[in-house]
Amino acid sequence: MPNLDAAFSALSDPTRRAILARLALGEATVMQLAEPFEMTQPAVSKHLKVLETAGLIVRRVEGAKHPCRLANDGMEAMDRWLEMLRTALAKNYDRLDAVLAAMPKESKAAKKKGRKTR
């Protein structure tokens, strides 16, 4: 799945995540999206292209303006993949619960603290 590379890579940049957060509020043109950033217009255009290629946004042409909005494809691809990790983590979690359940009561509390591996 080459799309996964693009989708995750797109989200690894804070500027692009901010753009998506803005689009979560509704459609916006390139200029509107560029406004809050200390960055040139071409830079934002490139970010948008990255997001579009990753299937995270779509654009429509409305005269000279090109309003962008969120798209599903990228998210769906990531979610499908992440689901695998989520269930694996849940399984480990359950296994740990089983181990803890089999332990003498006193030692449980102390051990439980170390559960969310940091």
Add this chain to the structure above:
Amino acid sequence: MPNLDAAFSALSDPTRRAILARLALGEATVMQLAEPFEMTQPAVSKHLKVLETAGLIVRRVEGAKHPCRLANDGMEAMDRWLEMLRTALAKNYDRLDAVLAAMPKESKAAKKKGRKTR
């Protein structure tokens, strides 16, 4: 959140996703993880460091071996952020449903096909 950068960036590489998929089956040492790849051991070590920094895996030391397993932190950070996007997309989806509901019956079917923005 600087961790988000690291987590999404870590998942953007197919080798690292494969490593995580392997770890979803259970703990594995560095050598075990390196085995399926046509890649040197130092390369895999670097990938593991990236995954560890991103909070996606943890390692324990067991003599000369360093078994790795999945960790929660990275996933949680991503999930928290993705939740925002998910709800925004769902909102757009609902809005579209409302628009479609207000349309004459015949034109609905044709329009619905274009729903998953591509």
Add this chain to the structure above:
DNA sequence: TTTGAAAATAACTGATAAGTTATATAAATT
């Protein structure tokens, strides 16, 4: 039909990242 605004593209620069080989450290084995 010229002017101006919205957006994209091209060519460049500097930083980062993935891979390499060579070497170091540290524990297990003989």
Add this chain to the structure above:
DNA sequence: AATTTATATAACTTATCAGTTATTTTCAAA
């Protein structure tokens, strides 16, 4: 003690990427 195995680190190369400025395309408005 010497060797082998498991892993990490260092130094380097090449490619990719985020940003820039300069230029181009496309539409709107005068």
